[in-house]
Amino acid sequence: MPAQLRKQYTYSDNYSTVRAYPNKRAEHVQMPVRKKRKKQNPILLLIRFVLLSSFLTFFAYFVSPYVYEKYFEPLFLNHFLNRNIKIDTSSYVSPTLNYLSNSELFGRKLLVPFATTSKNITKIQSQGELSQIKADLNALFQKYPNLKPSVYIWEYTSAKEVDINADSLYSSASIIKLPVLFELFRKIDRSEKDGSNDTVLSKKLYYSDIYKTWGSGKLQYGPVNRYLSVDYLAKIMITQSDNSATNMLIEEVGGLGALNSSMRSLGLDKIQLNNWLPDVEGKNKISARQIATLLYNLDNPRFLSQKSKITIKEYMANVENRSLLQAGLPPEAILIHKTGDIGKMLGDAGVVYAQNGKKYIIVVLVNRPHNDYSARNLIQEASELVYKRMLQM
Numbered sequence: 213m214p215a216q217l218r219k220q221y222t223y224s225d226n227y228s229t230v231r232a233y234p235n236k237r238a239e240h241v242q243m244p245v246r247k248k249r250k251k252q253n254p255i256l257l258l259i260r261f262v263l264l265s266s267f268l269t270f271f272a273y274f275v276s277p278y279v280y281e282k283y284f285e286p287l288f289l290n291h292f293l294n295r296n297i298k299i300d301t302s303s304y305v306s307p308t309l310n311y312l313s314n315s316e317l318f319g320r321k322l323l324v325p326f327a328t329t330s331k332n333i334t335k336i337q338s339q340g341e342l343s344q345i346k347a348d349l350n351a352l353f354q355k356y357p358n359l360k361p362s363v364y365i366w367e368y369t370s371a372k373e374v375d376i377n378a379d380s381l382y383s384s385a386s387i388i389k390l391p392v393l394f395e396l397f398r399k400i401d402r403s404e405k406d407g408s409n410d411t412v413l414s415k416k417l418y419y420s421d422i423y424k425t426w427g428s429g430k431l432q433y434g435p436v437n438r439y440l441s442v443d444y445l446a447k448i449m450i451t452q453s454d455n456s457a458t459n460m461l462i463e464e465v466g467g468l469g470a471l472n473s474s475m476r477s478l479g480l481d482k483i484q485l486n487n488w489l490p491d492v493e494g495k496n497k498i499s500a501r502q503i504a505t506l507l508y509n510l511d512n513p514r515f516l517s518q519k520s521k522i523t524i525k526e527y528m529a530n531v532e533n534r535s536l537l538q539a540g541l542p543p544e545a546i547l548i549h550k551t552g553d554i555g556k557m558l559g560d561a562g563v564v565y566a567q568n569g570k571k572y573i574i575v576v577l578v579n580r581p582h583n584d585y586s587a588r589n590l591i592q593e594a595s596e597l598v599y600k601r602m603l604q605m
Contacts, residue, residue: 332398332515333478336501336508339371345601346374349594356590360579364500365598366508367572370605374598378501381482382577383494385552386428386453387503387561391483393527394506395465395474396446397520404517413443413523417460427490429454450527450550455489462488480505494556500575503561507573510563528562535588536560537574540595542567556580558587560595570602 342365353361353376364378396411403410416439424436429452442464445457465471468485475483482499483506509515510524528548531538537560538547549562559577566572576594578587 332512333480333505333509334512334515335479336366336373336505337371338366338373340373342367342370342372342374342601345598346376348597348601349374349376352593352597353590356586358581358584359587359590361590361594362500362575362577362579363594364504364575365572366504367570367602367605369570375501378504378575379482379499381497381499382559382579383491383554383557384483384496384498385491385494385554385557385559386455386489387498387550387552387559387577388483388485388489388491388496389449389453389458390503390506390550390561391471391475391480391485391498392458392461392465393446393450393524394509394516395471396442396461397516397524398474399465400442401517401520411442411464413441413446415442416440417442417445417464419456419460423456423459423463425455425459425488425490427455427492428452429456431456447527451530451532453531453533453551458489490554492554494554498577500561500577504573504575507561507563507575536591537562537564537576537595540592540597541599545599552577555582558591560591564599564602566599566602568603570605572598572602574598 345365349363353359360377362377362380362382363374364376365374366372399411400413403412419431419436419438419440421436424432426432429448431448431454440457440460442461445454445461448454449457449461462468462471462485465474468488471485472483475481475485480502482497482502484497486495486497487493510521516524525548528550529546531549531551533551533553536551536558537549541547541564544567546565547562549560552559552561557577557579559575561575561577563571563573574595576591578590580587
C-alpha cells in the first residue's frame with residue numbers, strides 16, 4: 213500500500229506538530245524524558261522535622277488549652293452540653309460594648325444611633341408669657357431664700373407659659389416614674405399594633421428578691437416569688453409610688469439604657485434614668501419643661517393610643533400623696549399628677565382641670581436643704597396662687 217494512503221496520526225509537543233504512521237515511528241520525534249528526583253539533604257530534613265515537631269508541641273501545650281478554655285468551651289461545648297442555659301457571647305464578639313454602649317435591651321448592652329427629634333412627639337409651642345403669674349410666683353419664692361424652685365406652666369386656651377428655671381437639670385425623685393409609665397404604654401401600643409402582644413396589661417411578671425427594694429410602696433412588705441400583672445405593677449407604681457414595681461417595669465421596657473435611648477430619640481435628653489429606685493442620691497435627672505412635654509403629649513394620638521391615654525389618666529388621678537399640688541387646689545378641681553420626694557428635692561408634676569373649664573400643665577421642682585419641710589409649703593402656695601389666677605383669666 214502506498215505510504216500516502218496509510219492511516220496517519222499526529223503527535224504534538226510544545227513546539228510543533230508532526231505526523232507519524234502507526235507502524236513506523238518518526239525518527240525525529242523525541243520522547244519526553246522523565247526527570248530524576250533529586251536526593252534531599254538528610255540534615256535539612258531533620259531540621260524541618262525538628263521545627264515542625266516543636267511548633268506542634270508548642271501549639272498543643274500552650275495554644276490549644278487556651279483556645280479551648282477561652283473560646284471553644286464557653287462558646288460551643290458548654291452551649292451544646294447545656295442547651296437550656298443562655299450564655300453571653302457579646303463579651304467575646306464585641307468586647308468594646310462594655311464601655312461604648314449607649315443602650316440596653318433585655319439585659320444586653322447595645323450601641324445604637326439616636327435622633328434628636330421624633331414624629332411621635334409634639335413639642336409645646338408657646339404663644340407668650342403669663343407675666344402676672346410669673347411675677348406673683350417670683351414674689352412668693354422670695355419668702356423661701358433657702359429653696360431653689362424650677363417651674364413650668366402651660367395653659368391650653370391661651371397657649372401661654374411660665375418659665376422659671378424650667379430647663380435646669382434637677383434630681384427627679386419618683387417623678388422619673390412618669391417616663392417609665394409612658395414608655396411602658398408606648399411599648400404596649402406597639403405590641404398591639406404589630407400583633408406580637410409581647411407586652412400587654414394582662415402579662416404576668418415574676419416578682420423575686422432581685423426587684424424587692426425599700427422606700428415607698430407596699431410591695432416590699434409582701435411575699436416574693438410570685439407573678440404580678442403589668443396592670444397591677446403600673447398602677448401601684450403611680451398611685452403608691454412603689455419602687456419595687458418600678459424596677460420590674462424598668463426591666464420590662466428594656467432597662468435603663470433602653471429608656472434613656474428612647475427619651476433621647478424623642479428629644480427629651482434631660483430625662484435621665486441612671487439608677488434603679490430608690491434613688492436617694494438623686495442621680496436620676498429631669499427638667500420641668502421636658503416632664504411638661506410628656507404630659508402635653510398625653511393627648512397626642514400619635515404618641516399614645518386612646519386606650520393607653522385613658523388608663524394612664526386613671527392611674528394619675530388616684531395618686532395617694534395629696535400633700536403637694538393637690539393641697540393647694542379646691543375640692544372641685546381635678547388633678548392628674550405624680551409626686552417625687554427625696555432629701556434634696558421635692559416636686560410634683562401634673563395637669564389641672566379648673567372649675568371654669570381652664571386646663572393647664574404645672575410642674576414644680578424644689579431643690580432644698582435635706583428634708584427641709586418648707587419646700588412642701590412652697591409647692592402648696594404656688595399651686596393655690598396659680599389656680600386663683602387661672603380663674604381670673
